[in-house]
Amino acid sequence: MRKIETAALAALCLGMGLNLAACSKDGGGSGEAPASASAAAPPTDAEKAAALAALPAPYNTGDLSNGQRKFALCRSCHTITEGGPDLTGPNLHGVFGRTAGTKAGYRYSDAVKAAGFAWDAEHLDKWLADPRGFMPGTKMTFAGLHDAKDRIDLIAYLKVETGYKPVP
Ligand code: HEC
Structure with missing residues (x-):
């Protein structure tokens, strides 16, 4: 046992x-x-710190430990490691720069499939504040993260943890 x-x-x-x-x-x-x-x-802590510092403002000042704590709100539905399983929601590795609703093997709602944009910090900020307000018809039943600083910290954490590469 x-x-x-x-x-x-x-x-x-x-x-x-x-x-x-x-x-x-x-x-x-x-x-x-x-x-x-x-x-x-x-990634090592030093690599994470370097990745954080390389982010565009305001994400370069994000608090990664608060971001990790906020990710607890997502964890029941999402993994973020490379090759991690889809749960209720899709695996989020490589989500930055990926067109919404296009992770292979995951069945999205029509709303997300029709979104037509690639995920970046701005879209993610609006989405995380109010998923169903931002994209009516989504099946992500998450009420929203209302504190703007928490969203910055969470987005910084996601960038550092999901293999985000700054666009040169
Ligand atoms: C109750 C489960 C649930 C929770 C909690 C949740 N999500 Fe989701 N998430 C989903 C589902 C389901 C989808 C697919 C939505 C659709 O197809 O309409 C999704 C989609 C997404 C997408 C779009 C992915 C893509 O490939 O287009 C992102 C980004 C995302 N979630 C981030 C988050 C973050 C960050 C959190 C935590 C703040 C979170 N989610 C919390 C279930 C959840």
Whole structure:
């Protein structure tokens, strides 16, 4: 039983790509990250800091730890790691620059399929403030993140974590 729980937790941690305290603390001795976790090679803190500094304002001053905390609101429906599974919502790796509603293998609502723009910080800011107000007909049942600074921090976090590359 204990083993199964530990395995499930490890899979969850891997799937989420998150450094949750539980991911390293739990596990009764086998709490070391499994070998495959390092194969996924999450960016180091220094790489994250550099990626943050390279973002356009105001995202370069985003608070990544607050962004990570706000991502807890998304986590039940989205993974952000490369190749992560689609849950209720699509995997968000590489979402910046991707045309809305085009992740292969995910069934979007007609509203998102018809959106016709590529995700950038501006669109994401409006979407996260009020998904169904911004795009009526979407099936993302998320009430919205109303604090503008929280959205900046979350968008900065997503940029750093989802493989965003600044356009030269
Ligand atoms: C209750 C589940 C749920 C929650 C919570 C949720 N989402 Fe979603 N998300 C979805 C669904 C479902 C879709 C697909 C929407 C559609 O097709 O209409 C979606 C779509 C998206 C898209 C568009 C992706 C694309 O490929 O076009 C983005 C970006 C997104 N969500 C970001 C977020 C972020 C960031 C959060 C947290 C603040 C969040 N979502 C919270 C379910 C959720």
